[in-house]
Amino acid sequence: MRCCAAIQAGSLPQRRDRRHGSAAKPMGRCALARIPGPVPGSPALPASPSRISRYRLPAFAVALVLLVGVAIASLTAVAGLRSSNAWIEHSYEVINQIEVVERSIRAVEANARAYRLTGHPDFRSEYLAAAPEVDRTIEALTMLIRDNPDQDTRARHLRDIARQHLAELRRVHDLQEARGAEAARLATDPGTVLRQWGEIEGIGSQMRRDELRLLAERKAANHRQAVQLSVIVILGMLASGAIMVILMKSLTRENRRALGLEKEARGAAHEMALSMDQVNRLSRQRHELSRYSGLLQSCTTRDEIVQLSIETILRLLPGASGRIYLLRASQKFHDSVASFGEAMISSPDALLPEDCWALRRGQMHMLAGVDRRQLGCGHLDPGMPAPGVTSICLPLSAQSGSIGLLHVSAPTEQVDHGDGIDELIGQLAEQLGLAIANLQLRETLRTQSLRDPLTGLFNRRYLEESLGRELQRCERRGLPLSVLMLDVDHFKRFNDTHGHAAGDALLSQIGRQIEAAVRDEDIACRYGGEEFTLVMPELDAASACARAERIRRQVEMTTVQHLGQQLGPVTISIGIATFPGDGYAPHLLLQMADATLYRAKAEGRNRVLHVSYAP
Template structure:
């Protein structure tokens, strides 16, 4: 372990080298000898101090290296955990859907886990305990790979035991590495404080020696004036340095607070609000806004603002902003750039700044900052690096939140119609049944099917069938209540969950849907398609059934009866379903 040094390890007497007097007479020989001795001791002290600081810096760098190593190991383990979740998810999908694509995805992810495991074993090879668990992790992973490779259409059960063993291995490795990281971080922090204390101590001691030597020289060489100027210059430089360091520390604290708040945001709108709030704190006396590009990538809209940005449009083409077109920070002010952006309703302000908000290779929008006074311009120019860092933090946060919202929407939405998918329907139905049981209310489940849908596909092609499904879905959206839940059950089948509704009201609403669908007019490549009709089965809770699966089964049977009774009608499942 690298030795630690303190100020007590080195000491020197500052009285050495003082001028010598004998009966009131000054002795220059002793003065020169004292000066030389003091100079040598000073040089020795500075060298010793520098060497001490160097050794401590090396120790701190070593501790920082181990901390970075722990971060890399934890990142690898988190990646392994994400891979494992993906494998679990795809195995469950394969068990449900019997689609080989999910099994292939699981196998490819297992291959990626093996590659990442090789890296992990290399990183923990210095730790006997972690190496042992990494070997166990390798064995469990190979066991899972073998089990998954042998899965077929007759054996589609997810490998729960192997998955649990691997999760346990990952948990143990993560806990061990977190413990190591905590110890190493403590050592790094102590090393940092130690270096600061050493530097401050040696700096103070060196300055003290310099001052003593200067006073000695001034008193004996009558050069007090010149020495005072040098001391004043040194003091001014030190104060300036301290001022700059204090400002940088405050900037660092400001960015840390902004980053922490952005990490707490759960929606992009919250991130925009947090950004403008910090901009207002950073740049008092200015005004501005954050603007976002909508999903179509054809419109820029105001997401949040501070102050009163004059004449700023809320909704314009992305090419209207010179900063977006340039893809970098852009000042508009006299003497730098005279060209105005086109996103203003009236006269544009004289001086403003546009900073694109971009992350992961995609532009999310931009920050608009208006400066109305010379002081505000000077403030913005002084803090421009800090503004850009805050914009980078905001861009990453907004991009991450937008991506998460997009992925969440894809997981519960049908890609063709935009309605909720079957998985969400099952979850929503269970939730609404619990609510109906708690509040003693009724609930209806309407299952519908587009009549003769196969004829659309056979006659005009699947593209025409997709047009019909989207038209029916849009009709449903317009006709149902806000609290109703519409889902695409599969193919041309739709399910509507109607909470807190009586049987008469449910039947009336089902008939309204059927009549509305009959009035849909669609075209395919300029030619009108034949009329659309639907058949439906209606099941009620609790009169028909009390379990979600029984309600769906009853509604499906009623739909089957409606099909065989001539289609284009709604039939109620009147016979109660007994749960076995």
């Protein structure tokens, strides 16, 4: 509203004076004094100079008073609007801080519960790191609402309840640290936790409702002030314009002014069209980023995440190109996992962290083709920045660590629209890094849930899941399947002689020997204790016996280095059961292989045995 008033009151009259060759001044006494005179190239005004001159000064004085009044009213209303907007922004800050407080309490409770259920040290670290954030966020909320006694009382009550809740979580955590997870579980009072959390949610909801009520009142007051300002400006400008029209009787000048206004209107319409185009473009970009965020949550593989990211980048920046790098496990190289677009600037398939300024600094590094004084990254084309091309390097980070790099190059005019496309790409890179880190964490947790930590082989749970699936596949294709049950001979005596640590080292060594001896399609598992199980799809009894014999001989020649001593060798006994001759169900094959194993041990150990019970 202020911009429109400024244009009507000052800018347009100045443009009219320039078109008539006068100095750039507002329409004041000097401008009005020239109205009766003839305009070059136009007929003289037909009005009576004496009659017009009698009302010139009073009319000018009235117009000046109106303009001054409009200006004073506008300044007063603008100050009121600024104050009202500040209170509205304050309400939004309070509502956002309430959400932050609730999220911080949820984070502490979630990490504490995760640690209590899993015992994983990462959850304990996150719990200990998140707990102090609760007091900080509540104190920040208290500072925001200290001007509101009711809200301040609720905030203090929320702080007390939150501290009680944290104290309960700390008590259970300390009990778990001292006596174990089972004791912590038994000591947890769900009723107390639910009651405390219910009070926290209730106080937060009440504070949010009260702040929303204040927000609605402030918005209404803001709207009233805006309407009042609009009415004052419009009425003042209309009155001033009416006086100016009465004073400006010259037909030629009026026509010229109409033409000038028409030209300015076309310019304003053009500017408005450009502004609307920019608004629409911003809206589409935000929609694409929102769509990306939603779809990213449903991606289950790295390829899906990378493909979705590339599609979104190309929607935000059509014609762009670049690469996505991920950090190797060695933590030394970043490997390219995907490239997109027709490369405007080349970048290698692998790079070191010191080759890129974004990886060094941990933040975006942009090279615009219009500025030759910028410092380029070592992994880009020599001579960057290239004319007309902008390069953006964004580190992919998660949990304060770098996991990769996103490099995007695009035409400079696309990046320099002024619509914050670089910020959108930065937000996309941030979400991409978090998504890849979460996927890696899920894969790590899944692997840990299916692997035996001592031997690195699959555990019994994976065996039970996979044996039935492989058995069904072989049955459909009419192929055999063999199950081998392995047991370390005299393992108890080995443990009693050398200690449990040596026994663990022996089992770990045997696990590596077994894993090295099996095929890619075989399933090697630790069944329990010193027993191992091998599932060999598409392998008949004779072939299974031959492979088992090679494993037995390899283990028989194996020794273990433990505490400077060479222990062993040891021997193993192996029992074999084969589908379909020895059974059609997974549990029958396991029972048959186990029975054959014990028979092999009874016959003297250190041997491979397969006894077919087929009719």
